[in-house]
Amino acid sequence: DKGIYPYYMLKEIDEQVVVAHTLAQYYFDEAGQIRNIDDKIIEAIKAADRLYIVAAGTSYHAGLVGKRYFEQWTGIPTEVHISSEFAYDQPLLSQHPFFIFLSQSGETADSREVLDNIVKQGFPSLTVANVMNSTLTREADFALPLLAGPEIAVASTKAYTAQIIVEAILAHAAGNSHVDLKNELAKAAVEMQVIIDQKAAFKTIAEEALRGHQSAFYIGRGLDAAVAVEAALKLKEISYIQTEGFAAGELKHGTISLIEEGTPVFALLTQSKTAGLVRGEIAQVAARGANTVIISGKSLAKKNDAFVLPDVNELLMPLLTVIPAQLIAYYATLDRNLDVDRPRNLAKSVTVQ
Numbered sequence: 523d524k525g526i527y528p529y530y531m532l533k534e535i536d537e538q539v540v541v542a543h544t545l546a547q548y549y550f551d552e553a554g555q556i557r558n559i560d561d562k563i564i565e566a567i568k569a570a571d572r573l574y575i576v577a578a579g580t581s582y583h584a585g586l587v588g589k590r591y592f593e594q595w596t597g598i599p600t601e602v603h604i605s606s607e608f609a610y611d612q613p614l615l616s617q618h619p620f621f622i623f624l625s626q627s628g629e630t631a632d633s634r635e636v637l638d639n640i641v642k643q644g645f646p647s648l649t650v651a652n653v654m655n656s657t658l659t660r661e662a663d664f665a666l667p668l669l670a671g672p673e674i675a676v677a678s679t680k681a682y683t684a685q686i687i688v689e690a691i692l693a694h695a696a697g698n699s700h701v702d703l704k705n706e707l708a709k710a711a712v713e714m715q716v717i718i719d720q721k722a723a724f725k726t727i728a729e730e731a732l733r734g735h736q737s738a739f740y741i742g743r744g745l746d747a748a749v750a751v752e753a754a755l756k757l758k759e760i761s762y763i764q765t766e767g768f769a770a771g772e773l774k775h776g777t778i779s780l781i782e783e784g785t786p787v788f789a790l791l792t793q794s795k796t797a798g799l800v801r802g803e804i805a806q807v808a809a810r811g812a813n814t815v816i817i818s819g820k821s822l823a824k825k826n827d828a829f830v831l832p833d834v835n836e837l838l839m840p841l842l843t844v845i846p847a848q849l850i851a852y853y854a855t856l857d858r859n860l861d862v863d864r865p866r867n868l869a870k871s872v873t874v875q
């Protein structure tokens with residue numbers, strides 16, 4: 523039931539904070555120790571010489587973020603693969619791979635095909651899904667729930683943030699990091715709410731930047747590049763504005779030729795290591811007439827940035843950065859009088875290959 527909401531998507535964006543709290547309660551005890559993750563899962567991850575995250579669409583994008591957690595906290599090299607590619611073009615695998623399937627529905631046919639293939643090859647696997655007792659959770663060796671509650675809108679929102687949180691918890695449990703993750707996630711949840719409470723700002727940003735435009739760009743580096751591809755998918759799939767999301771350093775290798783007077787370029791700027799470089803790239807597109815909309819982290823913000831995000835642990839910034847992107851997509855679509863929840867040509871669960 524949508525309740526007071528005009529669309530499920532808006533309801534589901536709002537629910538992300540509840541999801542974050544639910545996950546923390548489920549996966550951490552009072553003392554901040556991990557619970558409800560079978561030791562065998564942690565042992566299987568630790569025994570792997572390489573992790574393979576396999577998923578589609580938004581779940582794949584959550585994998586791009588999770589890769590950073592696994593590599594940074596467990597030291598295990600981690601690859602992220604699009605399931606429709608992996609299924610028919612399996613890359614050379616390491617000696618002891620461990621597979622992690624990410625899925626909201628647990629029924630995505632492309633991911634099921636990969637799981638089938640790797641089960642036949644005898645490799646261990648874990649599915650992290652929102653729908654438990656789905657094909658992907660049943661057929662993997664292990665399964666963990668996203669606990670995001672039903673996601674009805676075709677555009678995935680709360681499943682993405684839930685996937686990032688579960689990946690962080692898993693990587694933290696299997697690794698040795700000094701980050702007080704329970705506390706850091708709690709802080710992130712508080713700040714997610716702070717951003718959601720300012721949704722009117724994104725209505726204005728979306729209308730001013732996107733009205734009358736048929737193409738847009740999202741750029742960023744590192745974790746911001748990972749969020750940029752998700753942000754672009756969100757905007758294009760419901761508003762039909764052709765949007766490219768990519769690593770900002772790639773601009774000069776071709777895409778910058780598309781920049782014209784007024785082209786909307788959203789820049790995500792939350793990673794201190796590369797903030798200076800991204801500022802340079804923003805200046806380059808602005809000099810060619812782009813209308814730049816900068817969404818920055820508080821400690822990296824400058825006077826004319828369009829929206830300043832509160833600071834949380836930099837690794838967890840994707841949980842915050844994605845919310846403006848979801849809300850901009852939502853309001854740009856409303857502004858075009860389109861059905862936010864049911865974009866043309868798409869199904870919630872893609873059960874064909």
Ligand code: M6R
Binds near residue numbers: 626870
């Ligand atoms: O159910 P899954 O997470 O496996 O679905 C994967 C994609 O089909 C899904 O994320 C899709 O890209 C969404 N419509 C994106 O908003």
